[in-house]
Structures are given as structure tokens and as C-alpha cells.
Amino acid sequence: MSNWVKVAPLEDIPQLGARVVRSKEIEIGVFRLQDDRIYAVNNKCPHKGGPLSEGIVYGDKIACPLHSWKISLVDGQVEEPDVGETACFKTKIEDGIVYLELKD
């Protein structure tokens, strides 16, 4: 069953920036690229759990704020030579509002 939740109006997420969404179970980083694509990933760096939402967004990647691992926002994969992956979540924009699909 799909479980879409409202995040925020698009303009509340800065371009090349992020906002944090917290549910009971999980914290998710919701990222906005320069071209307004929106991606959401588990807000925990596969390295030592750094909050990815606080990193620098460039292209479609995020550089973790703690030790600069680079992670693709598109598929959650860590850039070489590091290895790891963080979970991705579906997003959509409807009428200027960003939504996120939580897994149940």
C-alpha cells in the first residue's frame, strides 16, 4: 500500500539544499537539485551515520558533512573507492507541494 506524506512547498527547500523529514521510525533527507528535481534518501551516511541532509549538494550527489563520502541521490550508491548504499524513497511534486512515499 502506498503511503505518500506531504513534506513542504517546493520553495521551502532551498535549491542545492535539503530539509529533514522525521517520522517515528526514520529520518529522511529530502534534497532539491538545481533543476528542481527532488530526491529523498535515508538521512544516515553508510560510513558513520552522518546526517546527509547537512552536506553540500552538487550535480545529483551529496557530500557527507562528516568525512566527505560522496553519495548519489539518484540510487543511494556511495562513490568509489568507498562502498555502501543508503535507502532511497520516491518523491513527487503536485501543485508546488513536495510529497514523499514512506515504505511501510
Next chain:
Amino acid sequence: MQKLKLVVVGNGMAGMRTVEELLKIAPDIYDITVFGDEPYPNYNRIMLSPVLANEQTIDDIILNSREWYAANNIKLHTGARINKIDRKNRVVYAENGTSAEYDRLLLATGSKPFMPPIPGKELDGVQGYRDIKDTNDMMDAAKKYKHAVVIGGGLLGLEAANGLKIQGMDVTVVHRNEWLLEKQLDKTAGKMLQKNLEAKGLNFLLEKNTELINGNQDGRVSSVRFTDGLEITADLVIMTVGIRPNFTLAESAGIHCNKGIVVNDTMQTYDPRIYAVGECVAHRGISYGLVAPLFEMAKVCATHLANFGIGLYKGSVTSTKLKVTGIDLFSAGDFSSNEDDGREEIVLHDAVGGVYKKLIIKNDKIIGGVLYGDTTDGSWYFQMLRDGKPIHEIRDHLMFGQDSLGNTGHLGQNKAAAMTNEMEVCGCNGVCKGTIVKAIQDQGLFTIDDVKKQTKAGSSCGSCVGLVEQILASTLGGGYAPPSTSKAVCGCTEKNHEEVRAEIRTHKYLNIPDAMKGMGWRTPNGCATCRPALNYYLLSTWPHEAKDDPQSRFINERVHANIQKDGTYSVIPRMYGGVTTANQLRKIADVADKYAVPMVKVTGGQRIDLLGVKKEDLVDMWADLDMPSGYAYGKSIRTVKTCVGSEFCRFGTQNSTQLGIDIEKAFDHMWAPHKVKFAVSGCPRNCAESGIKDVGIIGVDSGWEIYVGGNGGIKTEAAQFLCKVKTAEEVLEYSGAFIQIYREEARYLDRTVHWIERVGLEYVKQRVLEDADCRKAAYERLLYALQGAVEPWGERVKNKALSKQYEIIAV
């Protein structure tokens, strides 16, 4: 879109390095086909010497396995020699009948051993030393025969001789000149080398010309005769008298050649669809026989193949090392003595200790050098040589090496060789020496960046980079070339920091997108390395005009607090000069209670730190504190540390506390290339530790002494004396001017010490002391830049829009 076809002829070190560089920056534009006439995938030719010396095996030295080619969709034809290029129809043909069409062609055919026209050179057992087959032939011969003669006492010849000796043969090296390696060494060093090699059991015949090689009835070599009549037994003859660029294929296709395939600075031949790199080319009349220049060519060539149209190859300065275990030899640049043209020599010669060093200096710059016996400073000298660095300030110590300069520079200690494999090199990432050496050998790494990427060593705080560099140099031998210090900002651009700064100024870029567009950035919005640098350069060049981009700042500067390992933050309020009041302390105590702050700590910079604060609490906490930000998180002015001073201290000669407060207030909110720390002490007892600050001030009876470029961090650096002034106003003006010039000219992430390291203290003195107008103007510019600066915590307390980023969205 249909991909273009790139065909590479020559599956060696230069050709494959070009392909690797190309894949890095433009992985998708070509279908790539590679032809190599050797039956192997690309291997590290340099390492054939260690293979011959039983230190490595052929498997160890493969650089790109067949799986690598497959994984990158490269069609590889081994054992396929190209013998025809049809330029009109753009097809190459191999001897074995294969052919391939191209849109662009890359020639990287390397070179061939030069076989001088000596009668008998075609006999069995007379060969060059160039590839795996040659190496295998030599190792096989060593099993069956006894007497080896190596003709040519250059680097290759000596490595061949050493290897054959280790394979169990009796080896004689024949050389035409008076001493060995006459191209790299002067006579003294050449003779020392000979003595050491004789001690290893090699024989030498110098000043001999070979006349004839005799054979036996089976057609195999049996002896070698010289012009003076001497004749010696030989079952194996290795010709190492030189190499010749291999350009027959290019020439037969009508491409202009002159002792090599002639290329321009973009590595194009006279046919613009055809590029050439490596030993086969003649660039500005020079053909190189070492890998470092070939790798530089590869980089430039790749950018053009990728259609970026940037990057010029302007020739290389080379250095050499001899890869014979137990012998340390390094030479670079022009070292021949010729006093007429203003050259000076510094020589250190310890015949008993076996150490010889000679540096040639001209116009205050190192232009060449030979090191024998102790080569630990080779990379350091070579770097100064390549960068054309003025040396007068360190001339007294130059000869005694980098260590004699104390701690200057973050280039590391010369202890790589003495370390065991288990010893830790990189404390941040826990990488030990053995891991690095293994990565260099197994994965064929050549640069510090490669090592950083593959092992993480040196990729964090950077303090071990010097050590990593030495490990790299000692593992690779002559294959290592230190990077020039003026490298590109990051992979998103070719331009270095200085070029970027200059363009921001001349074109008056005021925001990051314009700057990136104007300077041809390769990536749509940069990366985590270049964006913070660009943002800083824009703001420091065009204060009040350029647009600050919070998204291009590191998290700490974006949220004005310092992120902790668990994602919480620390809060350090300003306490000007380290002076506080009962009222402030009460507020801090209340806030600590109210927000259940896990730790309250007095910092090393004389402030109070509230650690473990949740992001969503920051703004409320600042509102309750009602104190300004201490900027303990920024590339900015940090703390001005002070001591008690003349107001209370029985030794105090000046009011250091007040001056510290005044400085911290005057320069509050100042962004900089890196953090900037001041200290003011009231007397030479120096309780505020002014000797290790970016600007350290010490009160004396008659005024204030100003020291600059100190650093107490990763590598402790004592600050250097700048000047003495009489009044507190002068301290502000002089130190402000110093900091402003640093702000305008240093590279992003340079502390003051690194900047001074590069430009020299003389330069700083000239701008700040000797040129009063320059000083005053710089100080004015600093005050102008700081005018109307807004205190960031208060601003976020007031402005809802700015504080939104601290809120968490609950679902």
C-alpha cells in the same frame, strides 16, 4: 546519439593513461578500440627492472587487466600490429587482417631500443631491454649461460646489469664515456656510483668502443671486441645505448615526423584527427623517455579528445632515479657546471659516508641537482625547481634538507624508508605503510591523488601527505613526479586558484553561476571542493556586491554552529578577548539547564563551549543566550587569546587584554581563506601563546612586537617576526593589512603559514612594512569589507525565513 570511434595504436603506458584520463572526464563519447602488438594487456614497463631483479613478477605489474578493458567496453586486440593507416577513409589495418575505422586516432607506439650498427648485432643472444619478452629472454639466458655484457652504462643498462647479476650471471658493463650515467651525473657522483656497483659484484669497462660481436657455429654470440683490441667472452649481449621513438607507422601514413611524431601543444599531429602521446612523439623538438612527462601529455590529450578544448602541454622538466635496491641516486634539471653564465654551485661531499649532493643555482632559483647516497630531499628540491621558487631565505639550510628548516611546510618528515610496513602513516583513516605500498604496486598508482582515492591515506587532515609522497617516490622510483603546487582547484576546472581569483576580478563575477559559466566549468554546479572556494573568492574580491551562497558553504558556516559526530551541534558564544562576566556566565548556565546541554567545556581558545545541542534548538538557544556568535565554526576570525596583562599581572608591560578585545571587535565577522587566530600577550613570557598564532602580538616595554604565520595545529609552526610598532592603533593597522592581503591572495584553505611559505616572508614585509600606502590601503579595504556586518545568531533569531532550515518536518 551515435558514438564517435576512437582507435588507439599502442597498448602501453602513455596510450592507456590517456584512455583512463578520458574515461574519467568523458566516459560516454567514444567507442574505443585498442591495438597492441604485444600479447599482453597494458603493464607497467618501469617495473620490468624489479622483475628482472626477482623483486616482482610479471603478474604484479599488469596495470589494466583484460577485465578492465571489458568493463569499460574497450575492444582490445593484442598481438595485433598496425601496419597501415588509411587517412582518407580513416581506417587502420593490422598485420593479422583486423581493421578498424576511426573518427579520432591516437598513436602511442612508444620507442624501440637503438641497436647500433655493430657487426654481429643480429646474432642470437644480442638483444635490447624493452618489454616482457626481452625480460623473459634474459631470465632464460641466465639459466643456461654465464657471461653477460651490457653495452651502455645509462639507467636502463645499469638496471639490466644489476638484474642479470641477481639472476646469477657474471656481468660486465661497457661504457663509452669516462663515467657512468654521464647524462644524469657529474663525474664525482658517477665514480661513487661505480664503486658501489662494483661492491655488488658488477664489472665495468669504461671509455671503450665496441668494434665487433663474434658468434659461434650455432649463430650465438661468443665474444665482444673493442676498438683497442681487448676481447671478452659473452653469451648474452644487452644493448642499452639509447632508444629511438617509434614513428615508422606514422611516417608511412604521411604524418609529419622529425625524429619523432611531431605534435603541437594540444598533442595533435599534422593531421588534426590524429593525436600522439608518449615516447613516440617529438614535442617542441624533444622526445621524452620517462613516464612522468608522458602522463602529463596524456592528461592534456584527454581533455582535447573529450572536446573540452582546454589544457596545453608545454614540455616537462624531468628527474631520474636509479632503481637498484640499496643505491640512492637522484638527479634533475641542468647540473653541468658552467660558471660563466651566473651559475652557482653548492656541493656537499662526504666520501667516507658515501653522500654527495650538488645543487646548481641561477638567479636565486634551483636549476638542477644531483643527490647520491641520500636522496630523501629529492622531491623537495625537484618541486622547488619546477615551481621556480626563490631560495635566498632558506639558502643557508638548503643543503641540509627540508628537516633542517624546522617545521616549515606540510611536506612531512623524511622517514618513509625507515618505517616498517605495520607502522601507521595516516592517523585519521588508520592506514599503515604496507597497505599503501601494496596499493601502489597492485593497482599501479602514480600520484598522491590516486593513493588518496584508493587507500584514503592523506585524504583527511592532510598532515601525512608528505610521508605518503615519500612512500610513493620510494616505491615507484623514477616513475614519480611531484605535482606542481599550482594545480587545478578540483576536477571541475583546469584553472588553478590564482587564475580563478584573477578572472573573478577582471570579469567582475558576482555570483557562482556566472563565474562557472564564464570560466567554462566542466560540471553544472561544481562540487563540494570548488563551490566553497568560489564563494569565498567572490565575497573577498567584491565585498558588499557579490552574492553569498549558503548552499556553497560547509554546514557549519551555513548554520553557524559546529556539527558533531552524532549530528548535534556545538555553541560557542563570543567572549571578546576571553573576558567574561558573572552575568554572561549565569546566562550560559541557565541555557545549559534549560536545553539539557550534555557538556559544558572550557575550550583551548579561552571560550565556553556548549556541546551536543540539537539543531532544532539552536535558534531558541541563541535567543535565550543573547550573546553574539563566537564564529568557532568558520573559516573566519576565531578567537583572540589574551593574557592578564599590565592591569593585574606583576610582569605585564602592556594592556594585552584590552588590545585583544579591541582586535576581536574590530575584525569580528571576518571571513577568510581558513580560520584566523590571534593572541596578545602582555610581556615576553607570552602566556597567551602568541608564538603559534596566525598573528601573535607580544607587549614589550617600548611597544608591541608582531609575529605572523604561526600555527598550533596539525603541524606546529612558530610564528615569524614581522615588525615592532609603538601603539595599539598601529598593531591594528599592520595586522589588519597583513590579514587583508592574506584574504585577497591566499588560496582557499591555506592557513597564513602556508601562504607565507609560498610567497615568502620578504614579500609580506615589502607589502606591509616597506610600502606604507599599500598597507594603509589594505587596512582600509578590510574595514570597508567588514562595514555593516550582521551578527548571524541575532539575525536568525529575528528572521523567520532564515531560521526555517533549523526546523525538522515531522510526519
